[in-house]
Amino acid sequence: MSWEDNVRRMDPYIPGEQPCFDDMIKLNTNENPYPPAPGVQRLLNGLDADKLKLYPQPDARVLVEALAKEHKVSCENVFVGVGSDDVLGTAFLTFFTSDKPVLFADITYSFYPVWASLYRIPFETPALDKDFRLKKEDYYRPNGGIVIANPNAPTSIAEPASFIEDIVKHNPDSVVIVDEAYVDFGGETCIPLTEKYDNLLVVQTYSKSRSMAGMRIGYAIGNAKLISYMFDVRNSYNSYTMNYPSIVCGAEALKDRAYFESTRDRIVATREMLKEDLRALGFDVPDSSANFLFAEHERVPAKEIFTRLREKHIFVRYFNKPRIDNRLRITVGTDKEVERLVETLKEILR
Numbered sequence: 001m002s003w004e005d006n007v008r009r010m011d012p013y014i015p016g017e018q019p020c021f022d023d024m025i026k027l028n029t030n031e032n033p034y035p036p037a038p039g040v041q042r043l044l045n046g047l048d049a050d051k052l053k054l055y056p057q058p059d060a061r062v063l064v065e066a067l068a069k070e071h072k073v074s075c076e077n078v079f080v081g082v083g084s085d086d087v088l089g090t091a092f093l094t095f096f097t098s099d100k101p102v103l104f105a106d107i108t109y110s111f112y113p114v115w116a117s118l119y120r121i122p123f124e125t126p127a128l129d130k131d132f133r134l135k136k137e138d139y140y141r142p143n144g145g146i147v148i149a150n151p152n153a154p155t156s157i158a159e160p161a162s163f164i165e166d167i168v169k170h171n172p173d174s175v176v177i178v179d180e181a182y183v184d185f186g187g188e189t190c191i192p193l194t195e196k197y198d199n200l201l202v203v204q205t206y207s208k209s210r211s212m213a214g215m216r217i218g219y220a221i222g223n224a225k226l227i228s229y230m231f232d233v234r235n236s237y238n239s240y241t242m243n244y245p246s247i248v249c250g251a252e253a254l255k256d257r258a259y260f261e262s263t264r265d266r267i268v269a270t271r272e273m274l275k276e277d278l279r280a281l282g283f284d285v286p287d288s289s290a291n292f293l294f295a296e297h298e299r300v301p302a303k304e305i306f307t308r309l310r311e312k313h314i315f316v317r318y319f320n321k322p323r324i325d326n327r328l329r330i331t332v333g334t335d336k337e338v339e340r341l342v343e344t345l346k347e348i349l350r
């Protein structure tokens with residue numbers, strides 16, 4: 001007998017690497033290439049360190065109020081966390097206690113099976129079809145909960161809100177979590193449906209469309225009862241998850257809608273250009289509703305392209321997993337970054 005027999009052993013989620021080279025082009029973790037709204041920089045410049053001697057507001061009031069206003073819901077409909085990973089982890093812990101399996105797709109955000117394992121939640125992973133589309137009938141059977149990333153990652157493909165609504169409608173006895181990390185780049189949000197369905201939780205993040213991955217802010221919107229159960233669980237292990245700078249910067253970022261829209265529109269425009277360039281180079285690339293593309297070359301293996309790009313300090317994401325091990329997930333950067341990517345690909349594929 002040893003203490004090691006009592007360890008909770010995990011195969012953890014492996015985040016994309018954060019390399020550090022002056023000349024690198026970082027297209028591997030779906031960060032935004034543009035800085036946060038200028039108001040966030042101004043606020044940080046004027047931040048009073050004296051404020052840090054006190055605990056932050058436990059209910060992150062300022063941030064919750066700003067999010068409620070932004071999404072036209074009440075404060076009681078908003079949960080906030082340390083990135084949407086924290087929000088999703090809390091939701092798994094709160095809502096998935098059934099003996100029946102939680103359902104999520106075979107190809108989706110690879111953190112879902114890790115949380116399920118951490119919390120000993122049984123799960124099954126219905127396969128996406130050959131075009132990486134969800135089959136909603138797969139979710140019309142007994143389950144302990146459902147998780148859908150929409151737009152999905154790493155496929156970049158989105159389904160309309162009506163499609164998600166059908167799944168929610170068929171599962172009144174399960175909580176359905178919709179992870180909308182990429183919705184601002186072309187998806188249709190399910191937030192309005194949370195008024196109609198008390199079992200629907202929609203999760204969003206500041207990490208992608210708001211250029212604030214380093215600040216760690218995520219949130220969920222849902223029925224007041226769902227949200228209060230999540231706060232009860234969170235307050236049972238850490239009641240001060242949101243730090244003071246992230247509360248005030250998160251609220252500030254929402255004030256500048258024009259900046260948000262202009263950076264989002266630039267990314268969407270760059271994405272469409274890059275998609276055409278990749279197709280011209282012989283890649284199969286599905287239409288994307290996110291800030292990344294999911295590409296497979298007709299001739300050269302993804303792993304080889306990945307390695308050769310890496311040698312040139314261009315980082316994209318490669319997943320050594322069934323069905324997707326010949327694809328690259330490429331984050332949409334600035335026009336300049338994407339141009340250098342395309343030039344380098346031309347050399348590699350020659």
Ligand SMILES: *Cc1c(COP(=O)(O)O)cnc(C)c1O
Nearest residue numbers: 083084085109153181205207218
């Ligand atoms: C990036 C991402 C998240 C988590 O982002 P946070 O930085 O923790 O907010 C959640 N879900 C998906 C599908 C993502 O791609």
